[in-house]
Amino acid sequence: MALNGKIAVVTGAALGIGKAMTEILLQNGATVVLLDVNEAAGKSLKEALDKQYGREKTLFLNCDVESEEHIKAAFQKTVETFGGIDILCNNAGILNERTWEKMISINLVGAIRVAYLALQHMNKLAGGRGGVIVNTASMAGLGPLMSCPVYTATKHGVVGFTRAMAAASTASGYGIRFNALCPGFVQTDLFSAIPSNLGHYSHLADATQQMADMMGTLTVSLVAECLLELVNDETKNGEALLVTTNGNKYITFPVFTLSRGP
Ligand SMILES: NC(=O)C1=CN([C@@H]2O[C@H](COP(=O)(O)OP(=O)(O)OC[C@H]3O[C@@H](n4cnc5c(N)ncnc54)[C@H](O)[C@@H]3O)[C@@H](O)[C@H]2O)C=CC1
Ligand SMILES: CCCCCC(=O)CC\C=C/C=C/C=C/[C@@H](O)[C@@H](O)CCCC(=O)O
Secondary structure (H helix, E strand, O other), rough: OOOOOOOOEEEEOOHHHHHHHHHHHHHOEEEEEEEEOHHHHHHHHHHHHHHHHHHHHHHEEEEEOOOOHHHHHHHHHHHHHOOOOOEEOOOOOOOOOOHHHHHHHHHHHHHHHHHHHHHHHOOOOHHHOOOEEEEEEOOOOOOOOOOOOOHHHHHHHHHHHHHHHHHHHHHHHEEEEEEEEEEEEOOOHHHHHHHHHHHHHHHHHHHHHHHHHOOOOEHHHHOOOOOHHHHOOOOOOOOEEEEOOOOEEEEEOOOOOOOOOO
């Protein structure tokens, strides 16, 4: 299979989209390190995956992406156990407009921290093997959702970080592709909890629900298939892949030509 011999790390792997990413990577032959702050869910998933794929194909590590210490230890354990990192699914994230500083700390700062620490092991200039980093952004990273302005900001940040890192990697010779995955509404615990997590904007919950009803909700499996596309297609670097129930689209962004002033 296409990913035989590849070592993948998935953050937020225990539930939802991350769990589906873990499963499709295993189905395609990768060895997967599951990182999650939810130890019970992580251990439960590991137990189930052991039966299906064998104990040697996965490793679960309790890891909070807000903690540099946790991430460093997780990547060190990964490299010691499996010899390196080829694929990073930078997926962990929350929605809670009440605790918006924490949401920024997880969704944006955490994603940047995980990517930077993974670079220390993946970067060809640092002895790594290169590879691909897929950051889970959101459709809200491409256009604003009025019911969650800070969530929107975190996801716009993830898209911008991804595109800039893709250019930096190419210019620097890191040998690493960076892409952003931008799903619409996906049927997960995060989606189910939207109405209770809009804080000051709870009065806009109905409008958001109407939008979700109109757009439809995606399955985690369909999102995972899009992840696999970004992992496998080596022509994809600096892309933002929009995933909706009406199909998928690689987003084109405005290009500002550099020219001297008048
Ligand atoms: N559900 C949706 O409609 C959409 C979700 N997304 C994004 O997809 C990603 C996954 O979301 P879902 O699967 O829907 O959520 P979920 O709540 O079902 O799963 C998120 C997983 O991340 C873990 N997690 C949360 N905080 C963490 C931390 N500090 N450190 C490590 N792990 C942590 C949770 O324990 C959980 O296992 C998030 O980044 C989210 O913003 C993007 C577009 C749509
Ligand atoms: C409400 C929190 C959602 C958290 C999970 C997601 O990331 C789901 C993202 C799904 C859809 C996002 C759509 C964004 C649309 C914008 O581009 C804009 O067109 C929406 C305008 C209407 C509005 O603000 O409600």
